[in-house]
Amino acid sequence: YGQKDILGAAYPRAYFRCTHRHSQGCQATKQVQRAHADPLLFDVVYLGAHTCAQATAILAGPEQQPPAAFALEHQQQETSPEEGIQWPVEPVTPPPFPSSPASCYTPGSPWCQLAGSYGYAAGGDDTEYDAEFVEMFLNLSEFQNICHL
DNA sequence: CGTATTTGACCCAG
DNA sequence: CTGGGTCAAATACG
Numbered sequence: 323y324g325q326k327d328i329l330g331a332a333y334p335r336a337y338f339r340c341t342h343r344h345s346q347g348c349q350a351t352k353q354v355q356r357a358h359a360d361p362l363l364f365d366v367v368y369l370g371a372h373t374c375a376q377a378t379a380i381l382a383g384p385e386q387q388p389p390a391a392f393a394l395e396h397q398q399q400e401t402s403p404e405e406g407i408q409w410p411v412e413p414v415t416p417p418p419f420p421s422s423p424a425s426c427y428t429p430g431s432p433w434c435q436l437a438g439s440y441g442y443a444a445g446g447d448d449t450e451y452d453a454e455f456v457e458m459f460l461n462l463s464e465f466q467n468i469c470h471l
Numbered sequence: 472c473g474t475a476t477t478t479g480a481c482c483c484a485g
Numbered sequence: 486c487t488g489g490g491t492c493a494a495a496t497a498c499g
Binding site for chain 1: 487488489490491492
């Protein structure tokens with residue numbers, strides 16, 4: 323739903339929110355930011371837990387397996403889960419992956435942004451296709467585990 | 472015309 | 486006072 327340039331980081335950070343934050347008060351949020359060392363890697367940080375039926379459903383769902391890839395991903399992660407924060411064991415992306423929502427909440431869509439908020443993140447050795455694989459990366463990593471490296 | 476995407480501003484917390 | 490995070494508005498593309 324947004325993006326912010328972070329001091330100390332060579333790249334901006336993208337913010338994701340559960341679709342049901344307004345609908346069901348799901349406070350789960352996700353931050354994605356690329357590692358300055360490896361722009362091709364993304365540190366995805368999950369804040370809070372899901373409360374919405376959809377996410378909870380797939381969490382307790384049949385083929386939801388522990389994203390082992392995330393372990394690799396968060397090898398460099400240093401944000402210690404202490405206050406009751408849950409780790410990337412639960413995806414915030416409900417079942418489907420709509421690219422053309424009817425209008426998720428009003429003007430602007432959480433999902434839409436999820437698929438395209440890193441537009442200006444590229445601009446060096448990166449290119450626009452980068453953003454493409456990002457959404458794919460997020461999409462895949464949230465559903466299954468991928469071994470990117 | 473409608474929808475999606477991107478940028479900017481405002482607010483809150485540290 | 487600075488930084489981070491979120492929401493809203495505007496612009497562009499389909």
